[in-house]
Amino acid sequence: MVLIESYITFIHNHLIVCLAVFVTIIPLFLILYRKANVDPSFYLLQIYLITKLIIDLIMFHYATQRTNNLMYYNLSIPLRYALLSGMFYYKIESAVYKRGIIYSIIGFVIFSIWDIFYSNPDIKDLHNHSMVAYATTVECLLLLFWILAYFYEIIRMLKIPNLLTFPFFWVCSGLLLYYSSFIFIAPILHYTEKWENPLYIGFLNLVPYIFETLCLLFFSIGVWIFSIRYYAKQ
């Protein structure tokens, strides 16, 4: 009872943050409902959405208990990058980019783990666990690069008759908007998300959540128009 009450108060106080958590259900439901997971990219998206939902719910729970939940966020970063860039692995045709994506996943996982240890000299102190310093920024840059590379390939190959009915274009657009909004905020999250002496940036803190929700809605549109018959041949 107390738990549910604390949940409700938290939702009431942090509506935008919670929206970004619960909207995840929409694209996830659509993927399963429209059987979009036959496409490898959408299958990865489905896995990503499931892990995101689980991690977000865990973080949500700890947030209501006023416990430090940043460790889960830090752990989700390499996973998130691997799954999202994996989607591009299946969509990009150029072999060079494909190889680049594989290497970048390996490199990034190592880098982000290093970053967790670097940002937390005392790894055992979970209460004062803080956000990674560089990994989110690097993730933004890498993903923006893959998105733009994919866009470049689209206009070079001219294989898709109508982009607005091409599901993966919506996914890309959502990601592009999200990471564009996030790229300048990511570097300072390390200083804002702290128990002691945090940097205060006002509502800017909410901007990534807003765009995360938007991005999830774009995913939903993409999945909604997914239909095996109309899927442009790759």
Place this chain on the structure above:
Amino acid sequence: MQNSDGLTWAILIATLAMLMMAFFVILFIVFYQKRQLHQEKKLHEIEKDYQRLLLDTALNSEETERRRIAQDLHDDIGTMLSLTKLSLNQLSKLVADSGIKEDQIMRKSQALVEETILHVRRITRDLVPTTLERFGLAAAIEEFINKLDNSKDLKISLISNTEDSPRQSQKTELTIYRIMQELVNNSIRHSQCSMIEINLHVNSTIIELQVTDDGIGFEPDAIKDNNLTGLGLLGIESRLAIVDGTINYEKPKMGGSKALALVPVAPAIDSKPEPLHPFRRQRVKI
């Protein structure tokens, strides 16, 4: 708690700029792709038009060449043969009383020349379907059938409703005539049939030509895939491409084969027949 208004504003502006850029990138991709596709389609169309023009020219020059050959045959060989016949007639009067043997040779030569003249006339008329130009499709097909009927032991019939419909443009008529020729020739050559039926039906929008035989029939798809097609069926397709027509082969259950060609009507603007030899018209005038 640290407070840093300056930093907040800087990040806000940077984020807005970044978002704007992202937004424009998306818009740019959508519109650029659309324009590029449009252009590609246009280019494709131009190419197709060009191909069609090329084909048209090729077929036109083929017809022109036929006309030229026909004219030359008629004017040169024909005249010479007529002269030869005249000379032979004069000669025959001279050798009339020489002897039976000479007389026989004489008659034989005369008969040969007669026959050659007939052949040349037939070839000339085959090369240029003059009946088609003067009296229209039905008459030309009728003539074509009559010629074949004499030579072959099979029944060919024509059912047409073109009497009260206007004449079609020369190109359309010639296309249909040549297609009919090829289809009938194919039936005679390949199908071992005893009956060929030609149906010519014209309404306000479309000309239907249907050629049916009762022979062994053929699988149209198999032939297309098998590379069995000779020049005939390919020629039909390329002729039809120029006039926006279509052809459809069928293998009816009762046996035999059925070909149905559809060509949009193109009424003749000026039904005056063309001169036999387009280049000679000027010479006559001078």
